[in-house]
Structures are given as structure tokens and as C-alpha cells.
């Protein structure tokens with residue numbers, strides 16, 4: 001099946017349309033997937049209502065309302081919190097197979113694409129009684145088509161579903177495959193949680209400007225434009241970030257004064273510890289919520 005017909009025949013069911021589900025739905029719609037290709041199950045009444053209003057898509061309240069059309073290339077995006085995952089997966093289990101009286105057998109096995117932090121493939125497969133599972137770790141810039149998603153699949157996922165998972169993630173930005181499942185925890189720590197570190201940096205840069213006497217609007221403009229300009233410069237440059245940093249740092253100047261303080265406070269070490277904590281938490285959540 002070529003990519004165009006694979007995409008056109010895809011039906012994507014989101015279980016959970018909260019922060020990340022919403023970002024992916026929005027990004028996928030903007031990239032050309034059609035409204036009719038989506039189903040969403042969202043238990044929260046307010047979130048449910050808002051999804052219907054904003055996107056005009058079909059949003060169900062409960063999992064028992066799902067009925068897969070097995071003539072489609074079904075993708076089920078598991079976008080609930082890790083602590084809700086096992087219950088959802090166990091409820092979904094019976095739905096993933098056509099009923100014995102069904103006249104349609106799946107063209108390809110439904111793909112279960114989990115974006116949940118920590119939840120491991122072995123646990124998903126046990127709960128779902130279904131092999132065709134892929135782990136993905138996207139991030140919220142998917143909302144504007146600038147996400148980056150780390151993906152892991154093992155050999156039990158066939159070529160079509162491998163390609164489908166990648167196509168969906170590419171539609172909302174970029175996708176990278178990692179070679180070991182364990183590395184999805186690292187992806188989570190770096191880029192899944194990463195936007196929050198960047199937003200915290202932006203908050204701090206703006207607040208520092210205000211403390212130096214700039215009004216809030218000006219401080220915000222300076223901080224946001226600096227982050228945008230610097231990251232685009234780094235992105236488009238052949239040089240590593242360390243060289244770009246040196247070019248800003250005049251000998252005995254202002255940048256050197258600021259970077260000296262960050263060095264004394266072991267800024268890099270602190271950030272490494274923070275990202276290590278996220279990686280550890282991802283593993284711990286896998287153990288905590290993977291039981292049962």
C-alpha cells in the first residue's frame with residue numbers, strides 16, 4: 001500500500017483528548033488529515049465539549065461507544081495519563097478484534113500508538129492482548145506542526161504500521177526512531193518534557209528583565225524574540241552551539257559576566273540533574289503503573 005492510500009484509509013481513534021491529545025489532533029488536522037478520519041473518546045465533560053466545538057470531530061464519552069471499522073487502517077492513540085492506562089487498555093482489549101460474526105477482517109492489524117510516559121510495551125501487550133503496539137513520545141509544539149516525536153517499535157510491528165506511526169508523527173513535526181525501548185525514557189526527559197524547561201527559561205528571562213526596570217511587554221518581547229532568533233540561528237548553523245555561544249561572549253564583557261555566574265552555580269550540572277530526574281521518573285512510572 002503506498003503512503004497516500006495508506007493515509008487516506010487511516011482512521012485515528014484518540015483515547016484521551018487532553019493537553020497532548022488535543023495538540024496532536026490539531027496538528028494532524030492542519031497537516032491534511034480529514035475530520036472524518038478521527039474519533040475521540042474523552043471522559044472529561046468540559047474537555048469533551050471543547051474538542052467538539054473547536055474541531056467539529058466526533059467525541060465519545062466512554063470506551064464502550066467505540067466500534068472499529070476493520071476495513072480501515074486503524075490507529076488507536078493512547079493519550080490518557082499513565083495511571084489510567086491499564087484500565088483503558090483492559091477495556092479496549094475486546095474491541096481490537098472483529099467479532100466472530102463480523103464479515104470484515106482487518107486489512108492490517110490495528111496499530112496501538114501509545115504516547116504515555118513510562119508505560120512499557122510488554123505491559124501494553126499483556127493488557128491489550130495485542131502485539132501491534134508502538135511507543136511514541138511527542139511534545140506539545142505538535143500543536144503548531146513543530147513537534148518532535150521519539151518512536152520505538154520492535155519486530156512484531158509490520159512495515160505498514162511502522163510507516164503509519166511515522167507518518168502520523170511526521171505530520172505534526174519530525175519523528176526519530178530509537179533503537180531500544182529504554183531510550184524512550186530519555187526522549188521523554190529531553191524533548192517530551194523539554195518545552196516546559198524552555199517555558200521556565202522564558203519566564204525567568206522575562207522576569208529578570210522586569211527586575212532590571214523593563215516594562216512587562218518589552219521584557220516579554222525581548223525574551224521571546226531572543227529565544228526564537230537564537231534557536232533558529234543554531235538550527236540553521238553548521239557550527240555547534242558552543243561556537244555560537246563563544247561568538248556572543250566578548251572577552252571581559254557582559255555575557256562573560258553572566259555565564260561566569262551560571263558556571264559558579266553549576267547551571268549545566270543542575271540541568272543535567274533535572275533531566276536525569278525526568279528520565280528516572282519515566283522509568284519509575286513504568287514500574288508503578290505497569291503492574292496488574
Ligand SMILES: NC(=O)C1=CN([C@@H]2O[C@H](COP(=O)(O)OP(=O)(O)OC[C@H]3O[C@@H](n4cnc5c(N)ncnc54)[C@H](OP(=O)(O)O)[C@@H]3O)[C@@H](O)[C@H]2O)C=CC1
Nearest residue numbers: 016018019020021041042043044079080081082115116117
Ligand atoms: N502533556 C504533554 O506535554 C505530554 C504528555 N504525554 C503523555 O500523554 C498522555 C496524556 O497527557 P496529557 O494530555 O498531558 O493529560 P491530560 O490529563 O490533559 O489528558 C488526558 C485526558 O484523558 C481523559 N481520560 C481519563 N480517563 C479516560 C478514559 N477512560 N477514556 C477517555 N478519556 C479519559 C482525562 O480526563 P480527566 O482529566 O477527567 O481524567 C483527560 O482529559 C500522558 O500519558 C502523558 O504521559 C506525552 C508527551 C507530552
Ligand SMILES: O=C(O)[C@@H]1CCC=N1
Nearest residue numbers: 117188191192193194
Ligand atoms: O510530565 C509528564 O509526565 C508528561 C510526559 C512528557 C511531558 N509531559
